[in-house]
Amino acid sequence: MAAPPATAPATARCLSVAKSCWAAERSSSSFVLSAPATGLRQSGSRVFSIRAKVATGLQRACIADDGAERPWKLSDARLVLEDGSVWTAKSFGASGTQVGEVVFNTSLTGYQEILTDPSYAGQFVLMTNPHIGNTGVNPDDEESNQCFLGGLIIRNLSICTSNWRCKETLEKYLIKRNIMGIYDVDTRAITRRLREDGSLIGVLSTDQSLTDNELLEMAQKWKIVGVDLISGVTCDAPYEWSDKTDSEWEFKRDPSSETFHVVAYDFGIKHNILRRLTSYGCKITVVPANWPASEVLNLKPNGVLFSNGPGDPAAVPYAVKTVQEIIGKVPVFGICMGHQLIGQALGGKTFKMKFGHHGGNHPVCDLRSGRVDISAQNHNYAVDPESLPEGAKVTHVNLNDNSCAGLQYSKMKLMSLQYHPESSPGPHDSDTAFGEFIELMKSNRL
Ligand SMILES: NC(=O)CC[C@H](N)C(=O)O
Known part of the structure; x- marks a missing residue:
């Protein structure tokens, strides 16, 4: 294997700095790394400062069933598919209960354009790329004025954003638009199921008062074929x-x-x-x-x-x-x-x-x-x-x-x-x- 570069790439450094700052920075949602830490880059006459924002979703502490507070987030959401399978996950974005058709998207980049593509109305988009959120969101990448999709399903929510165009974290963006997101779920396994059995209706929920069977019933009753979504x-x-x-x-x-x-x-x-x-x-x-x-x-x-x-x-x-x-x-x-x-x-x-x-x-x-x-x-x-x-x-x-x-x-x-x-x-x-x-x-x- 090639020896690691003497200077670690800026993104990797931001990540490790963000991790070590996590405990100290819990009350603030963003911080700007100083020039020596980020490697202020000079390109022609333009100077780029690298801004890293800690994603708030990963900072929330959780109260476990035993009543003790854990300094990390616990699973608080479920995706129940119409085939009866139940997938536990962690929520980010809006909370609540949503029903929709689960589709998987194999794009490596462009989650913001996908979130704002109106053609996803009535659907949950599952990203097969396991790492999402690292570039945040910005006002120029919108494909419409609204997010019409039912929700976003991802494997790993980036703990920080590092992109010069970033204006907001993905989580804050989804909260503002009242869109549910879940992470820490086996997106590969769900994708394989969809590939084998065909697209499935699912229910996403953070509501602990609803039983798995109630969510399953919602999924099985819901229809997308024959509906005018336009x-x-x-x-x-x-x-x-x-x-x-x-x-x-x-x-x-x-x-x-x-x-x-x-x-x-x-x-x-x-x-x-x-x-x-x-x-x-x-x-x-x-x-x-x-x-x-x-x-x-x-x-x-x-x-x-x-x-x-x-x-x-x-x-x-x-x-x-x-x-x-x-x-x-x-x-x-x-x-x-x-x-x-x-x-x-x-x-x-x-x-x-x-x-x-x-x-x-x-x-x-x-x-x-x-x-x-x-x-x-x-x-x-x-x-x-x-x-x-x-x-x-x-x-x-x-x-x-x-x-x-x-x-x-x-x-x-x-x-x-x-x-x-x-x-x-x-x-x-x-x-x-x-x-x-x-x-x-x-x-x-x-
Ligand atoms: N992007 C689109 O226009 C989608 C077309 C149509 N709704 C479909 O799912 O096939």
């Missing part, structure tokens, strides 16, 4: 969007000289879809999920985007009807839920997958070029390609299971992807899809 996450009224990707993060250097007016249907839209479209030269009007197609067409947009969104695409016939009224009239781009609604609008069928795709590491093949992208995904339903009419072509497949990952119907100037070209979080490989949409709108203008 109406709970869409915007109330139309609005204009004009924010691009911040110049600090922009990786596309050749902005379009033309401007395109795009109307984006908000089925639970992620902000990065809007930022990427704006970076590609679009002026965007966002409309609520139930906005009449006729009003959208009256705006004479260059294109229409059907966004991502939570839940079962078969539970929102009003949205399928809207898509039907628009396709063939203007160029359209569907992303995730938008792709599934397009599939249905074309007369195809969607089905629920065994445990879905959630993570930033899914290989997808573009069948037109043979190019393979590593993509960001988040869906439990998929379009059955056999059910599609002639003319609709499958353009992309997920290489893990050969499921349909993209569609094109040239005559209708229609394209759609089952995954997330906007990433956030995830790799940027598929960003070119926005360029393809621009080309589609351009060709329609000629």
Whole structure:
């Protein structure tokens, strides 16, 4: 094994300092390490001071059953799955009782973008990456104005944060948004169960007065299939969007000289879809999920985007009807839920997958070029390609299971992807899809 570096990395040092400061700092939730301890770094003219914050969840003392106070936190939460299994855990974030569908996400980074992706409404996200919370949260990584998910399930909650963008600990953030979190639970074992048995409904609870059987009953009675979750996450009224990707993060250097007016249907839209479209030269009007197609067409947009969104695409016939009224009239781009609604609008069928795709590491093949992208995904339903009419072509497949990952119907100037070209979080490989949409709108203008 290679000898350890003479100077330990800053994060490791912050961790050990944070640990030794734990007892002394119990009353304060944050501290800034002094320059010699943190190794104040100089880069060009910029000076970075490394700020470490102790996560408060790990500091709470607990009263054990024997009435004695322990200076560490004890298990105070349960996750009861509909198969009858009971998982004890420690809580952070909000307390209470929540029911939802458990899905596992294999992204290594980006928990804040995941927490604010409205497509997770009605679900508990279990992160397979065992160490979460170390970068805290910051105001720029939000994918929507709210957290719609049921809760967060993690193996290990970082005892401190160490990131120059961090403004708040994950725990405080979840408490403010009233979102439950649990840690110190065997996320690997739960993931294996979901992979073997398929997705499961669960109940998260910190309420000791409820028995395991009562929680089990709640899990078994709750349904997510056939429920319209879009109406709970869409915007109330139309609005204009004009924010691009911040110049600090922009990786596309050749902005379009033309401007395109795009109307984006908000089925639970992620902000990065809007930022990427704006970076590609679009002026965007966002409309609520139930906005009449006729009003959208009256705006004479260059294109229409059907966004991502939570839940079962078969539970929102009003949205399928809207898509039907628009396709063939203007160029359209569907992303995730938008792709599934397009599939249905074309007369195809969607089905629920065994445990879905959630993570930033899914290989997808573009069948037109043979190019393979590593993509960001988040869906439990998929379009059955056999059910599609002639003319609709499958353009992309997920290489893990050969499921349909993209569609094109040239005559209708229609394209759609089952995954997330906007990433956030995830790799940027598929960003070119926005360029393809621009080309589609351009060709329609000629
Ligand atoms: N990200 C999304 O748009 C999710 C689509 C749909 N709700 C699904 O789970 O399949």
